[in-house]
Amino acid sequence: MTERAKLISAFVTPFGLFEWLRMPFGLKNAPQIYQRLVDNALYRYLKIGQRSASDGPIDVFKDGEPETDRRPSILGRRSYIDDILIPATSWGSLYTKVERLLEACDKWNRSISLMKIFWGCHKVDYSGHQVSMDDLEAQTKNLESLVNIPFPSTLRAMQSFRGSLNYYHRFIEDFAVYAAVLYELRESDFFEIANLSLQQEMNGRTRVYGQKPRLLSLC
Numbered sequence: 432m433t434e435r436a437k438l439i440s441a442f443v444t445p446f447g448l449f450e451w452l453r454m455p456f457g458l459k460n461a462p463q464i465y466q467r468l469v470d471n472a473l474y475r476y477l478k479i480g481q482r483s484a485s486d487g488p489i490d491v492f493k494d495g496e497p498e499t500d501r502r503p504s505i506l507g508r509r510s511y512i513d514d515i516l517i518p519a520t521s522w523g524s525l526y527t528k529v530e531r532l533l534e535a536c537d538k539w540n541r542s543i544s545l546m547k548i549f550w551g552c553h554k555v556d557y558s559g560h561q562v563s564m565d566d567l568e569a570q571t572k573n574l575e576s577l578v579n580i581p582f583p584s585t586l587r588a589m590q591s592f593r594g595s596l597n598y599y600h601r602f603i604e605d606f607a608v609y610a611a612v613l614y615e616l617r618e619s620d621f622f623e624i625a626n627l628s629l630q631q632e633m634n635g636r637t638r639v640y641g642q643k644p645r646l647l648s649l650c
Contacts, residue, residue, distance in 0.1 A: 466512050472539040473504045473532075505531040516557050518564075525551065559598065569599045589616055 432440070437450040440458060454461055506517055506528050517532065519525035529550075536543060549555060554563040561568040577596070583589040593613055600606040 462512055469510055472535040475502050505535055511558050569602055
């Protein structure tokens with residue numbers, strides 16, 4: 432955290448005024464900054480040393496233009512913020528990629544939580560999905576929350592429900608057709624308490640999610 436950022440993000444507690452020394456996840460732009468730090472490590476970008484506040488700006492390009500040849504990721508893919516997935520077809524390939532990751536984390540002073548690491552799994556939970564070599568599934572706990580959700584009583588609640596459905600829309604064939612009736616609702620439609628047809632339509636859609644569909648890998 433810079434000196435200016437420490438002052439802006441200071442917070443008050445019963446024990447006094449405190450300032451952050453390192454960037455917390457609660458800041459609005461923290462995820463994108465952390466994503467950039469992880470990308471810098473995985474793609475082996477140039478690490479610029481720590482500078483004082485009096486130093487001028489540094490041009491990271493040699494000729495004022497970005498370099499055209501980008502280095503590939505040491506893992507062969509990007510990560511999602513702090514969720515790093517390492518795919519491999521053999522133990523030897525997995526060992527090589529893990530060694531590259533540890534070397535990159537050591538160079539960029541990134542720490543790894545041993546309590547959150549899983550090695551050599553055939554199926555893992557990643558970004559709200561269950562990922563394996565053969566297919567991609569939605570997490571069971573997320574599907575249960577969608578199936579058991581009560582009927583929305585307001586337009587805002589329905590909008591929130593539609594957002595939850597859209598997260599897994601790839602798993603439902605003809606999802607746009609199923610969800611069309613939900614997008615046509617207006618605020619006045621929720622004043623009709625005995626709108627049984629709408630409830631039946633919604634229950635039918637959530638039952639489709641409860642079947643836990645999967646996306647097969649064609650690779």
